[in-house]
Amino acid sequence: MRDAPAWLAELQARFGEAMRTPLDRASGTLTATPARYPAELVRATGGAEARLAVYNRQYWFRLFTVLQTVFPLTVNLLGAWAFNDYAARFLLAHPPTSWDLEHVPEGFEEFFAHELGAHPHAEALSSAARLDAAWRALLREGPAVPFGPRAEDAARLADARLVPSPSVLLWEERWALLERKVSLVGPRVDEPASPPPRHDAPRWWCLRREQGGVRHLPLEPGEGALLGLLRERTVRDALAALEASCDPEQRSGLPAKTQRWLARGVERGVWRAVDFEDQRRTQV
Amino acid sequence: MTTAAPIPRDALGLGLRAAHYGHLLSRWPEVGYFEAMSENFMGDKRASLDRLDAVRARYPVVLHGVGMNLLGHAPLDESYLDALCRLADRVDAPFVTDHLCWTSAAGLSHHDLLPAPHAPELVELAAERAAYVQRRLGRPFGLENLSSYVSFERSTMTEWDFYAAVVREAGCWFMLDVNNLYVSSQNHGTDADAYLRAIDFSRVLQVHLAGHSREDDGTLVDTHDHPVADAVWALYAKAWREGGPFPTLLEWDDRIPPMPEALDELQKAARARG
Secondary structure, X not given: OOOOOHHHHHHHHHXXXXXXXXXXXXXXXXXXXXXXXXXXXXHHOOOOHHHHHHHHHHHHHHHHHHHHHHOXXXXXXXXXXXXXXXXXXXXXXXXXXXXXXXXXXXXXXHHHHHHHOOOOOHHHHHHHHHHHHHHHHHHOOOOOOOOOOOHHHHHHHHXXXXXXXXXXXXXXXXXXXXXXXXXXXXXOOOOOOOOOOEXXXXXXXXXXXXXXXXXXXXXXXHHHHHHHHHOOOOHHHHHHHHHHHOOHHHHHOHHHHHHHHHHHHHHXXXXXXXXXXXXXXXXX | OOOOOOOOOOOEEEEOOHHHHHHHHHHOOOOOEEEEEHHHOOOOOHHHHHHXXXXXXXXXXXXXXXXXXXXXXXOOOHHHHHXXXXXXXXXXXXXXXXXXXXXXEOOEEEEEEEOOOOOHHHHHHHHHHHHHHHHHHOOOEEEEOOOOOOOOOOXXXXXXXXXXXXXXXXXXXXXXXXXXXXXXXXXXXXXXXXXXXXXXHHHEEEEEEOOOEEOOOOOEEOOOOOOOOHHHHHHHHHHHHXXXXXXXXXXXXXXXXXXXXXXXXXXXXXXXXX
16 A cells, blocks of 8 residues: 655644644633644644644543543542643643543543642542542443352362452542542532542442442442452452451451352452462462 | 445434433434444443444444544554454444544544645545555445645645545545535635535435534534534535435534434434425
8 A cells, every 4th residue: 555645744743743732721711822833834724823723722622521521520629620730731741642532541540649749638639530540440341240150169169269340349448539429410610629528447339330330339348358358369368368357356257247248249240250270270 | 245234315313422322222212323433332342332232233323433544644553444344344334434534643643533635645545545444344435524624735626626536536435524514615715515516426425414613713613512503404405406315414422412302403404305
């Protein structure tokens, strides 16, 4: 297939530069600054700076909209104006490279956590961004389906690993963010909302993709800890680690509780498979 | 090769939008066909594909892309085409369309439909690529005319001559967007009627309708956030008289109204045909 003419690469590169020119915030609104567009491009379009500004604004507003849609809780806590500032910094550092708009937000939560620095609400804000990102990941999945091991696998289950379902996530919450997130309705506002209260002790939730959305189900503290351990260890090791973390009083009722928690995890579709590979490697 | 029945020439279709799923998947309204945005369903998007499959079980689905980068300096993205072909096969799309434009440069994607100079050497480039895409898809491939806000000193052809030459040389199809034709003709002071006369309507796969906005300086912008403008309906009626019947599809991408309202707007197309 023939190559494109060389001048096209130059023209498109300059056009792209103009589109990515940051919008000015000094006036209190996001304003294009056509004087900063590449002179070669302006000449190539017969001096159409004002019209190039249409593309420049569309580029930024489209991407701001993508990020605001994926991070609504973060927008709520920061206000749209401040959020867009972080979004612009992220997009300048990580301009989109894929045809797929869904890739645009990838990595924003890590970038944002770093950029927050000494912000007075840094911990709550970065947690909010992680929750928004987790929610988005669930929405991309289909509904969770209950999964349980086969009866014939029961005997060797202790040394197997349970494989987490991508349709269910565990969420350890230190700030009352979930209730805020699910209560968000109406248009986004520029003003930041008051930060949510901090819990006295962390709370655990199961975030489950269902038909029509994401449901959040409360977990008992030990249940959350166990499900977290099961994501990283064999069943036997997870149970042992949980038991070791309990004081004697908690330990006395633990077997009955763990049975209940394991059964509930299966019902909720927390797992999608059992991996006996670790066991086979041990046997070899 | 597609085995799908062709879309009836007088069919009325609607752009498939997530905002309408609640109504659509519970009421199953009478609609001739739906047009899915290709990129929304390409790749491993399980939840989106589940809904698309449910829609496809009841309606014909055609595909419309915004990311092929046909006029980009870089070669066509084969992995993009692989994913598009898989999706077209999955829904057995009667046809697939994208735009006569570029979207990416120097490894960066701009997520916009960007104009290129109307130059003979780009006719050859676009036609060769469009013909290749159509062969890979194994089904009709249509190119849509753009809404544009700038023109280039390097252009030596009218937009309609450029567009018609690409379609003719590629052996592909027109995907004529009447709103885009109107927006660009207003922005550049060109003759919308001459544009229509340059179109070989026997090669029109589909016609798009949408709303636009007017900037403070008078520039028209293709925002898809309003009902179709009266002037665009008038141009559509003229196109129908010149070359109808052709399948007609309404796009609405921002400030999306409830589905019954969008369907009412779509029905205006039947009335505009006279």
